[in-house]
Amino acid sequence: MPATAAQSSPGGDVAAFNYRHLYYFWVVAKEGGFARAAQRLDMAIQTISAQVRELEKSLGHQLLKPQGRGVTLTEAGDVAYARAEEIFQIGQRIPQEVMQAATVPTIRLSVGLSDGISKLAAHKLLGPALQESQLKLVCHEGEIEQLTAELALHHLDLVLAGQPAAHNSNLRLSSRLISSSDVGWFGPSQWVHKADVDQFPQSLSRLPVLLPTAHSPLRASLDRWFDELQIQPRVVGEFEDSALMSVFGAGGLGVFPASLIGRDDLSLMKGLKLLGQSEVKEEIYALYTRRSSHHPLVQSILQTAQA
Known part of the structure; x- marks a missing residue:
């Protein structure tokens, strides 16, 4: 004392x-x-x-x-x-x-998840680390500016975000594109019928649609896709957190976009069906520092994604 x-x-x-x-x-x-x-x-x-x-x-x-x-x-x-x-x-x-x-020996991995990216895709990308038997995983969610500041201060080992780190010579961060996955549209069986599947994506103009909020890079890509196809979606909900959007979608609120890289995890939500696959891709970047790039689990995640 x-x-x-x-x-x-x-x-x-x-x-x-x-x-x-x-x-x-x-x-x-x-x-x-x-x-x-x-x-x-x-x-x-x-x-x-x-x-x-x-x-x-x-x-x-x-x-x-x-x-x-x-x-x-x-x-x-x-x-x-x-x-x-x-x-x-x-x-x-x-x-x-x-x-x-x-x-009890542990290997600690602190990861920041940008609130706009698919959490199901993030779970898939962190798979190599999850295989470590002595893993102690700490996950933080927030806006990319906050997370990159924490990364620069070495409070985080890795950040997964929908965009690369902004150029800032003081922070000295590196970015690597580790996933570019097609985006599918999913919904509960009460909204996804054969006619809706056959008429996708035009059926999005009459179905209740859930979308990421405007700050998400994915939202900008989806808006451009809607404009190109002249589709006016019937938006009934907007979410900062993609996992929360999936939960509300599975609960019956509407259909929602999700990266196909996390499709296997969506099977955990009973009753969801694939409405269709869009031409939009969700990109996920790994952000890290020179020091954190030597972390064995960060190396494993980056090498697996590259392979």
Whole structure:
């Protein structure tokens, strides 16, 4: 347990804050009195009392007040106790977590997923990493600007996005196209009938359609495709997250586009049928840094995609 830490007071002065004093206060508050705390800590009551007084002096407020044969918390003490409870509860977990980390080898892979790309396709592309038995996978979703900033700071090992990284000499990021897959249209059986399949893609003008939001590169490609075919889709929903769009589509809201590279995973959603295949392709880029390119799982993902 650290003995002291520097803490800025509201006036700007730096006061010494002693975590050992905080620990004694925490035990006294949990035990309801100095006598029981002294018995638990195997220390003299006077020593513990002096330590708690030092804590109150450093904080500038009384934390405990007498109640019967014991003590109770003041309002200021309630606040201090709540924070001390968080600190020391976490501290009690440290030995177990350290032991677990030391005895169970893991290979950590932190991946950022741009919110506009197909999550089913991303799952497929991460397949080589998922075969690692000691894998600890951490996935973050967000906008590409946020994810590339995290990648540049080495908080992420890899980012999958629908576009390459913007040129920025300060970030020093590399991009590689790892997937260019045809986009199919899927929907629940209540919307996908033989006539709709036969008349695809014109049938999209009368069926309820779900689309990615405008920030997605795929949406721009779909809009151009609609314009070329002079189709006015009946849009009933727009989604930033492609996985959420698939869930609502499978639930009956409408038909939706999905990269065919993730078609196998769509089979997990019962009742979905293929309406048709468009001429639109969804491109997915892998973004990485020079350092993260040496990560064995990043290398495996890139090499598999290239092959």
